[in-house]
Amino acid sequence: SRSFKSHLSDDIATVTMGNRIAAIIEQGAVIYLHGDLGAGKTTFTRGIVQGFGHTGKVKSPTYTLVEPYELERANVYHFDLYRLGDPEELEYMGIRDYFSAQAICVVEWPEKGGEFIPVPDLNITLSYVGDERNIVINSASERGSVIIEKLNN
Ligand code: ADP
Numbered sequence: 001s002r003s004f005k006s007h008l009s010d011d012i013a014t015v016t017m018g019n020r021i022a023a024i025i026e027q028g029a030v031i032y033l034h035g036d037l038g039a040g041k042t043t044f045t046r047g048i049v050q051g052f053g054h055t056g057k058v059k060s061p062t063y064t065l066v067e068p069y070e071l072e073r074a075n076v077y078h079f080d081l082y083r084l085g086d087p088e089e090l091e092y093m094g095i096r097d098y099f100s101a102q103a104i105c106v107v108e109w110p111e112k113g114g115e116f117i118p119v120p121d122l123n124i125t126l127s128y129v130g131d132e133r134n135i136v137i138n139s140a141s142e143r144g145s146v147i148i149e150k151l152n153n
């Protein structure tokens with residue numbers, strides 16, 4: 001199957017879903033996060049980063065564009081491109097170096113990056129359901145399909 005869906009009734013459920021993804025994904029994975037402001041993208045990323053062993057805070061890299069987490073199990077790079085003006089800025093910050101075969105890259109507002117960011121393995125969309133959230137995870141590569149299959153089993 002190419003799609004996984006779930007209801008997330010509170011922020012803990014969002015973090016737990018991120019933990020689940022962290023337990024499945026492998027180095028080299030690229031994840032795009034879609035959804036309105038406040039939909040839970042950064043909360044979900046916290047689940048991924050903490051799932052890889054990070055114990056401190058996870059802050060939104062709104063102004064810095066990227067927050068690196070260089071952990072024992074993997075390097076996780078959290079991007080938030082919301083405030084990116086010109087996608088060409090990504091070339092100057094050496095975007096290619098982050099998307100290595102060893103890294104996990106999680107990208108909020110990927111559409112702002114245009115063609116300067118690599119294609120994803122997973123497209124994840126968070127949406128509002130009243131005060132709660134839904135999550136839809138779609139595979140965008142063979143590697144992504146394997147992840148979806150594991151989530152559905
Ligand atoms: P985004 O990065 O998409 O802008 P955030 O992750 O910063 O959104 O989340 C915004 C708010 O939504 C936070 O207060 C967070 O605790 C809350 N939140 C996250 N997941 C849920 C959920 N499943 N149900 C209710 N609130 C949630």
Ligand code: MG
Nearest residue numbers: 041042060108
């Ligand atoms: Mg955010």
